[in-house]
Amino acid sequence: MKKENILSLKGLSKHFGGIKVIEDVTLEVTVGERVGLIGPNGAGKSTLFHMIAGDLEPSGGTIGYFNEMINRLPNYKRTENGIVRTFQKNNLMSGLTVKENLMLVLQRINKKHTQWWKKANQKNYPLLFEELEALLQEWNLQEYSHTKVQDLSYGVQRQIEIILAIAGKPKLLLLDEPTAGMSQVETDQIITLINRLPLEVTIMMIEHDIEVLFGNMDRVIVLNAGTLIADGSPEAVRENPEVREIYMGKEELANA
Numbered sequence: 277m278k279k280e281n282i283l284s285l286k287g288l289s290k291h292f293g294g295i296k297v298i299e300d301v302t303l304e305v306t307v308g309e310r311v312g313l314i315g316p317n318g319a320g321k322s323t324l325f326h327m328i329a330g331d332l333e334p335s336g337g338t339i340g341y342f343n344e345m346i347n348r349l350p351n352y353k354r355t356e357n358g359i360v361r362t363f364q365k366n367n368l369m370s371g372l373t374v375k376e377n378l379m380l381v382l383q384r385i386n387k388k389h390t391q392w393w394k395k396a397n398q399k400n401y402p403l404l405f406e407e408l409e410a411l412l413q414e415w416n417l418q419e420y421s422h423t424k425v426q427d428l429s430y431g432v433q434r435q436i437e438i439i440l441a442i443a444g445k446p447k448l449l450l451l452d453e454p455t456a457g458m459s460q461v462e463t464d465q466i467i468t469l470i471n472r473l474p475l476e477v478t479i480m481m482i483e484h485d486i487e488v489l490f491g492n493m494d495r496v497i498v499l500n501a502g503t504l505i506a507d508g509s510p511e512a513v514r515e516n517p518e519v520r521e522i523y524m525g526k527e528e529l530a531n532a
């Protein structure tokens with residue numbers, strides 16, 4: 277039986293003035309799929325994420341989320357409904373500790389954010405603290421819990437960012453280049469983390485490291501100059517002549 281669609285893009289476009297950054301993109305993603313998104317610089321990958329997350333309004337086409345058309349749903353409502361994203365640059369509160377960053381997310385999703393000024397403590401929010409401790413334990417963060425984010429290595433910061441996104445209980449997680457600028461060891465740690473995420477969470481991940489995607493995603497989508505040029509299993513995409521020609525360079529793929 278075919279799984280339910282979580283995301284359905286139909287004829288999606290984004291134009292800035294006369295520049296067509298995304299042009300007529302149609303695709304469906306089913307619940308729990310792990311989808312990699314690749315394409316040369318400027319192909320429109322981040323723009324596609326901006327539109328799915330509600331940070332940019334499409335110029336044309338529709339965005340379906342489960343059975344709802346969400347083109348006009350504001351970004352914060354999409355987050356509340358389970359569309360959570362990470363950015364190319366860290367989106368953490370660098371002057372706060374790991375624990376404090378996590379607590380901010382938990383307060384927000386439990387609708388206690390109107391009282392952000394009221395420092396959460398075990399007495400006023402016992403359940404939030406239980407949830408916090410469970411997260412710290414599950415993701416082995418105890419050693420960092422009292423460390424300010426700015427004092428952590430870049431690799432650990434990006435891991436924390438993904439864990440914060442998970443704390444928001446996403447249904448559709450959009451990861452924008454989570455391994456950018458990382459060493460091989462740090463990349464491996466991020467991938468291990470992503471592979472540990474709950475199977476029911478659907479993941480779309482923009483990534484420049486082709487090998488990372490081929491090893492870890494169910495499916496790979498290729499954008500070039502705003503147009504979808506390939507969509508299939510990692511193996512099929514690897515063999516696609518247009519992808520070889522346009523994106524990866526024949527030599528690089530021949531050696532892959």
Ligand SMILES: Nc1ncnc2c1ncn2[C@@H]1O[C@H](COP(=O)(O)OP(=O)(O)OP(=O)(O)O)[C@@H](O)[C@H]1O
Pocket residue numbers: 292295297315316317318319320321322323324
């Ligand atoms: N607000 C904007 N106004 C005009 N052009 C824009 C705007 N945002 C993005 N663009 C252009 O749209 C194109 C696609 O950008 P986008 O960031 O989506 O590409 P990308 O595939 O994510 O690239 P990269 O891999 O370099 O991050 C680029 O040419 C960019 O300059």
